[in-house]
Amino acid sequence: MFFDCPLPSMSTDRVLLGHGSGGKLTSELIEKLIVPAFANHALAELDDFAVVDTGGTRLAFTTDAYVVSPIRFPGGDIGELAVNGTINDLACAGARPLALSLALILEEGLPLDTLRAVIESIRAAAARAGVAVMTGDTKVVERGHADQVFVTTSGVGLIPPGRCLGSRFVRPGDAILISGPIGDHGVAVMARRAGLELDGVASDTAALHTLSGALLETCRDVHALRDPTRGGLAAALVEIATRRDLGIEVDESAVPVREAVRGACELLGLDPLLVANEGKLVVFVPEDSADRALAALRAHPLGAEAARIGTVTAEHPRRVELVTPVRGRRTLDLPFAEPLPRIC
Numbered sequence: 038m039f040f041d042c043p044l045p046s047m048s049t050d051r052v053l054l055g056h057g058s059g060g061k062l063t064s065e066l067i068e069k070l071i072v073p074a075f076a077n078h079a080l081a082e083l084d085d086f087a088v089v090d091t092g093g094t095r096l097a098f099t100t101d102a103y104v105v106s107p108i109r110f111p112g113g114d115i116g117e118l119a120v121n122g123t124i125n126d127l128a129c130a131g132a133r134p135l136a137l138s139l140a141l142i143l144e145e146g147l148p149l150d151t152l153r154a155v156i157e158s159i160r161a162a163a164a165r166a167g168v169a170v171m172t173g174d175t176k177v178v179e180r181g182h183a184d185q186v187f188v189t190t191s192g193v194g195l196i197p198p199g200r201c202l203g204s205r206f207v208r209p210g211d212a213i214l215i216s217g218p219i220g221d222h223g224v225a226v227m228a229r230r231a232g233l234e235l236d237g238v239a240s241d242t243a244a245l246h247t248l249s250g251a252l253l254e255t256c257r258d259v260h261a262l263r264d265p266t267r268g269g270l271a272a273a274l275v276e277i278a279t280r281r282d283l284g285i286e287v288d289e290s291a292v293p294v295r296e297a298v299r300g301a302c303e304l305l306g307l308d309p310l311l312v313a314n315e316g317k318l319v320v321f322v323p324e325d326s327a328d329r330a331l332a333a334l335r336a337h338p339l340g341a342e343a344a345r346i347g348t349v350t351a352e353h354p355r356r357v358e359l360v361t362p363v364r365g366r367r368t369l370d371l372p373f374a375e376p377l378p379r380i381c
Contacts, residue, residue, distance in 0.1 A: 054378045057104075060268055060371045064276070083280060084203050085126040085264065088196065095198075097130035099123060100191040106379045108155065108185055110229045112221070112239030115188055116158030118315060118381060121244045122266065123192040124166050128249040128318070129262040131202045132194030137163060139173035140189040145180040155186055166244040168192075194246075200253065204277050206260040209351040212327035213285070214320040216248060216334050217241070217342040218293040219270050223312035223380050224301045231305070237297035241316035248339045249318060255333035261321040264314070266381055268371060271310040273319050274347075274357045275371050285357040287347035287369065310369065313380045321349065 055062045072080055079087040086099040101122050108115040120137065127134045139159065143152065163170050221241035228235045249262055265273040270292070278285045294302075294309045302309050316339065322330045327345060334340030357369040 095196040097132035099126035120162035127194035142187040144183040211349040213347040220309035220312040243316035284350040284353040
């Protein structure tokens with residue numbers, strides 16, 4: 038009942054649900070079809086943002102589409118998720134968010150009360166983050182051609198002088214930190230979709246620009262930030278390892294997972310490392326700054342449960358190895374398609 042995405046073939050000549058999962062099909066679609074078509078330096082970086090230099094002023098620019106089902110879930114809804122997700126991509130550039138755009142695709146027959154609730158959620162989330170929604174668009178499609186409402190948000194942020202973050206700056210010897218427990222968002226959405234009531238499970242959706250700002254003020258030598266959304270922590274690590282020809286080692290027992298989430302993953306047959314998050318940062322920082330960075334994260338309410346989870350290495354390039362609790366090793370890889378479609 039939970040695995041409604043068919044096992045895809047890498048040689049398919051059709052778009053499959055798995056192409057949007059954050060797994061291998063997603064990477065193949067982006068790297069073999071989309072990036073070559075629009076070849077430019079900013080896109081080739083394959084970070085969550087692009088940097089636009091406007092005569093000495095550096096702007097971060099990003100865009101995201103949200104098709105999560107259901108549109109309401111424990112801890113949030115599609116409107117709040119869209120605002121926070123776009124702000125978080127700007128936060129990964131070390132940028133201060135300036136403005137958002139909003140595009141809505143509405144299904145014919147959508148109750149106006151439902152739409153009002155989504156718009157109010159967007160308004161409230163933007164107000165909490167101190168960012169204005171300044172432009173947008175609205176389209177309506179025939180009944181059955183969408184699932185209630187799809188949301189696309191774009192964002193622009195200002196990058197302070199001298200700040201340069203991105204996966205290309207990750208180096209062997211970097212420590213890897215996570216700002217808190219993983220898997221909360223994906224499990225919360227999946228539980229609601231499956232009609233399960235799970236105590237202690239709610240989405241972690243949050244705007245992370247104040248957390249990244251506090252971290253970067255304390256540790257100005259951070260190399261990269263990632264928000265592990267589609268494909269979870271595994272996707273964030275595997276993408277950097279494979280695209281930057283680096284090895285990564287992760288202490289599996291050090292990765293924080295709430296007991297309720299761990300139990301739900303066991304029930305649903307999921308690996309928490311592959312489950313989406315919407316309020317966490319992965320931090321790559323030089324070893325000699327790791328303790329200071331960890332303290333900075335833990336001093337912020339959104340990073341109180343931060344942990345050090347691994348190290349970047351020159352050994353076993355393009356591979357992420359998990360050191361298990363019994364000190365064995367296994368390779369962390371991505372499935373063709375995440376078993377949780379439309380999770381964000």
